[in-house]
Amino acid sequence: MNKTFSTLRINQDRFRSHFEALAKIGGTAEGGVHRPALSEAHLEARRWLKKQIAQAHLEIKIDGAGNHHALLGCGPQDGTGLLLGSHLDSVPNGGRFDGPLGVLAALEVLQVIKEQGLSLKVNLEAVDFTDEEDCFVSYMGSRALTGDLKRHDLQNPSKSRDLFQQALSRAGLTESGILAAARDPKTVAGYLELHIEQGNRLIEQRKDIGIVTTIVGIRSRWLKFLGRADHAGTTPVNRRRDAAQGAAAFTLAVRDLVMKDFPDSVVNVGNMEFAPAAFNVVPEAVKVALQFRADENNKLDRMEKALLEEAGRAAQRFGLRWEMAPLESIAPVDMNPKVQEAIIRACENLNLSYVMLSSGAGHDAQSMASIGPAGMIFVPSAGGFSHSPREFTEWQDCCNGANVLLHAALTLAH
Amino acid sequence: MNKTFSTLRINQDRFRSHFEALAKIGGTAEGGVHRPALSEAHLEARRWLKKQIAQAHLEIKIDGAGNHHALLGCGPQDGTGLLLGSHLDSVPNGGRFDGPLGVLAALEVLQVIKEQGLSLKVNLEAVDFTDEEDCFVSYMGSRALTGDLKRHDLQNPSKSRDLFQQALSRAGLTESGILAAARDPKTVAGYLELHIEQGNRLIEQRKDIGIVTTIVGIRSRWLKFLGRADHAGTTPVNRRRDAAQGAAAFTLAVRDLVMKDFPDSVVNVGNMEFAPAAFNVVPEAVKVALQFRADENNKLDRMEKALLEEAGRAAQRFGLRWEMAPLESIAPVDMNPKVQEAIIRACENLNLSYVMLSSGAGHDAQSMASIGPAGMIFVPSAGGFSHSPREFTEWQDCCNGANVLLHAALTLAH
Numbered sequence: 001m002n003k004t005f006s007t008l009r010i011n012q013d014r015f016r017s018h019f020e021a022l023a024k025i026g027g028t029a030e031g032g033v034h035r036p037a038l039s040e041a042h043l044e045a046r047r048w049l050k051k052q053i054a055q056a057h058l059e060i061k062i063d064g065a066g067n068h069h070a071l072l073g074c075g076p077q078d079g080t081g082l083l084l085g086s087h088l089d090s091v092p093n094g095g096r097f098d099g100p101l102g103v104l105a106a107l108e109v110l111q112v113i114k115e116q117g118l119s120l121k122v123n124l125e126a127v128d129f130t131d132e133e134d135c136f137v138s139y140m141g142s143r144a145l146t147g148d149l150k151r152h153d154l155q156n157p158s159k160s161r162d163l164f165q166q167a168l169s170r171a172g173l174t175e176s177g178i179l180a181a182a183r184d185p186k187t188v189a190g191y192l193e194l195h196i197e198q199g200n201r202l203i204e205q206r207k208d209i210g211i212v213t214t215i216v217g218i219r220s221r222w223l224k225f226l227g228r229a230d231h232a233g234t235t236p237v238n239r240r241r242d243a244a245q246g247a248a249a250f251t252l253a254v255r256d257l258v259m260k261d262f263p264d265s266v267v268n269v270g271n272m273e274f275a276p277a278a279f280n281v282v283p284e285a286v287k288v289a290l291q292f293r294a295d296e297n298n299k300l301d302r303m304e305k306a307l308l309e310e311a312g313r314a315a316q317r318f319g320l321r322w323e324m325a326p327l328e329s330i331a332p333v334d335m336n337p338k339v340q341e342a343i344i345r346a347c348e349n350l351n352l353s354y355v356m357l358s359s360g361a362g363h364d365a366q367s368m369a370s371i372g373p374a375g376m377i378f379v380p381s382a383g384g385f386s387h388s389p390r391e392f393t394e395w396q397d398c399c400n401g402a403n404v405l406l407h408a409a410l411t412l413a414h
Numbered sequence: 415m416n417k418t419f420s421t422l423r424i425n426q427d428r429f430r431s432h433f434e435a436l437a438k439i440g441g442t443a444e445g446g447v448h449r450p451a452l453s454e455a456h457l458e459a460r461r462w463l464k465k466q467i468a469q470a471h472l473e474i475k476i477d478g479a480g481n482h483h484a485l486l487g488c489g490p491q492d493g494t495g496l497l498l499g500s501h502l503d504s505v506p507n508g509g510r511f512d513g514p515l516g517v518l519a520a521l522e523v524l525q526v527i528k529e530q531g532l533s534l535k536v537n538l539e540a541v542d543f544t545d546e547e548d549c550f551v552s553y554m555g556s557r558a559l560t561g562d563l564k565r566h567d568l569q570n571p572s573k574s575r576d577l578f579q580q581a582l583s584r585a586g587l588t589e590s591g592i593l594a595a596a597r598d599p600k601t602v603a604g605y606l607e608l609h610i611e612q613g614n615r616l617i618e619q620r621k622d623i624g625i626v627t628t629i630v631g632i633r634s635r636w637l638k639f640l641g642r643a644d645h646a647g648t649t650p651v652n653r654r655r656d657a658a659q660g661a662a663a664f665t666l667a668v669r670d671l672v673m674k675d676f677p678d679s680v681v682n683v684g685n686m687e688f689a690p691a692a693f694n695v696v697p698e699a700v701k702v703a704l705q706f707r708a709d710e711n712n713k714l715d716r717m718e719k720a721l722l723e724e725a726g727r728a729a730q731r732f733g734l735r736w737e738m739a740p741l742e743s744i745a746p747v748d749m750n751p752k753v754q755e756a757i758i759r760a761c762e763n764l765n766l767s768y769v770m771l772s773s774g775a776g777h778d779a780q781s782m783a784s785i786g787p788a789g790m791i792f793v794p795s796a797g798g799f800s801h802s803p804r805e806f807t808e809w810q811d812c813c814n815g816a817n818v819l820l821h822a823a824l825t826l827a828h
Contacts, residue, residue, distance in 0.1 A: 231800030232682035268646035386645030
């Protein structure tokens with residue numbers, strides 16, 4: 001990086017005013033945001049983003065998957081771009097940092113570089129991906145862009161197909177348009193994403209920046225416990241085949257299992273669906289929404305085996321049958337070493353402390369890694385809270401992260 | 415009972431053809447029926463019943479709560495009636511015996527007595543009560559008739575108020591009409607109900623008939639466990655406040671508690687509602703649908719105290735808060751001794767073996783007991799299955815029960 005570059009910084013005031021304006025869209029009483037993908041609030045956030053891109057005199061491109069790109073033609077006219085970005089959708093009742101920070105920092109980087117009139121070896125793009133949070137199809141936008149998304153994925157959304165179709169129609173998207181959004185990998189010079197850590201390692205280790213080495217793999221499964229519907233008043237408790245008991249025993253057991261045998265990995269029972277779901281009927285069936293994560297494929301295989309053994313044990317204990325339906329299996333993904341190196345240099349140039357770490361959360365960077373060198377920059381999450389209105393990052397940390405994004409992008413693009 | 419009376423029997427062929435025709439309405443592939451109160455299938459069953467009443471040349475009366483009465487003026491013209499009945503609505507995906515058996519046996523009794531042209535001391539009514547199974551408001555029909563139902567009950571249905579309003583409108587009912595359905599207790603000479611046992615005591619004790627002494631009390635509660643929504647990938651399992659863990663520990667604990675300390679009583683966790691209900695978010699809140707039953711009020715009080723202590727323990731173990739919202743508290747109700755005596759005489763006259771027992775299920779008889787002498791006749795349930803398509807009673811047992819109903823009614827009305 002030459003001397004001019006090394007003194008460049010983002011415009012903190014503009015960055016902050018963007019951040020605060022965006023946090024109001026879908027803002028909740030608790031101080032978070034509720035912007036599930038393709039909801040009215042999410043679409044309003046995207047209309048707001050389009051307006052900012054236009055006001056920054058950047059070109060806008062919206063692809064078939066609804067991904068919003070701001071384009072800065074600072075490189076050759078071959079259309080190849082280094083992508084910087086994240087997402088504007090949130091989990092239900094989520095926080096204001098997860099996603100927006102990376103999108104707005106990317107926009108800020110483009111604005112700073114445009115203001116300097118710099119000529120680089122590649123063009124720059126700030127991108128806002130669709131449905132990172134798996135409201136319907138996880139990483140739908142980035143997977144559509146990389147060509148990884150298949151018709152089967154669209155036909156099996158996390159919510160009902162009806163709700164998905166309504167959402168697509170609200171957003172002006174179509175399944176065929178999404179599948180046609182795949183981009184020639186030759187036009188992608190790489191991908192950089194700034195994000196909050198969503199954990200407490202940076203705070204505990206008193207580091208300014210986390211440089212991601214690996215994004216953990218994620219497997220989502222529906223586990224169904226099947227018993228017998230009986231009258232809840234006349235069937236003695238010990239003669240029931242009560243699916244609720246199996247689901248409950250499983251939920252407790254998997255927590256113990258993971259704490260004991262997979263202490264650096266995680267498991268979650270995020271939902272249950274009862275049938276027939278009446279106060280006065282013994283539950284015949286309980287569906288359990290199971291998700292688990294680990295940083296290596298063979299560890300995921302071992303976890304899955306052990307978790308299913310717990311399902312079998314819980315079912316047997318209460319005279320139940322059980323079934324498993326796989327939903328998603330996302331493999332762990334390593335970040336590109338050269339991109340990691342560029343981020344290290346940015347930290348050093350900016351006098352920021354850093355640590356190499358894995359990401360326990362999935363990100364669009366793992367899709368993008370399949371078509372080009374990808375990397376991620378983490379900033380501290382106060383208290384480690386995430387997917388919650390309590391999510392919080394000090395503003396100085398947000399600016400540090402945006403400056404690291406700026407410098408790492410300049411290094412990669414120069 | 416005089417000699418003529420003692421040789422009277424129901425018409426088994428007509429009774430059976432009624433039973434089988436009715437079981438087809440809302441019939442399911444598994445051989446049960448799906449006729450939730452005020453659903454299209456339930457309303458179709460009631461249209462069918464009206465037609466049978468008309469074909470039997472009995473008078474029909476539908477009160478403001480939608481209760482269908484067939485009237486036989488075999489007594490004085492003062493309008494006082496001995497009511498025989500049950501209900502045509504079912505739990506979701508229920509059986510074909512629970513409710514219809516009692517309504518059709520009552521209709522059969524009226525037809526037999528009409529054919530004989532008997533003069534009795536009171537008139538007879540066969541009644542089909544609305545929403546016995548608590549689709550919206552439990553025992554809505556019988557509680558409306560006895561004047562026990564209040565506006566507050568209608569404003570807090572088990573399902574959403576919108577769904578309830580839609581159902582009322584579908585059935586041509588109104589809240590004010592329901593509240594105006596209360597009947598002068600002086601016009602009710604008593605109430606008799608034939609029902610399947612819904613348990614396995616008659617089968618185990620090889621008895622033909624059960625004579626109910628007490629109907630157990632029922633309490634329904636929503637228990638809410640409150641934790642913290644966190645990212646399910648980045649929050650270590652042991653740092654969560656996971657509401658699912660509290661709900662699971664509670665579900666297992668209450669089963670053990672009741673088996674150990676209340677072995678003749680029951681508890682059920684019939685449903686759970688998670689929030690935010692996503693694979694990738696640690697559950698912030700889980701609502702648990704709890705119901706428990708016992709044959710004495712002070713036993714219900716002790717159970718409730720012990721169950722809530724388990725909720726406190728489960729919450730404390732996982733760093734959660736908890737809340738309880740009472741839904742319904744129905745006190746245990748004793749059946750009238752003179753009615754029990756009439757049923758005993760009927761069994762003896764018919765050479766049927768019998769046993770006195772409590773009812774673990776609630777019935778309209780417990781509402782009716784508040785305005786007049788009430789009693790219940792049970793027939794065996796094969797396998798003890800109930801609220802399930804597996805519900806089954808031998809046809810001979812159904813006919814035995816209908817004949818006991820006939821003879822007990824004649825004794826009470828003579």
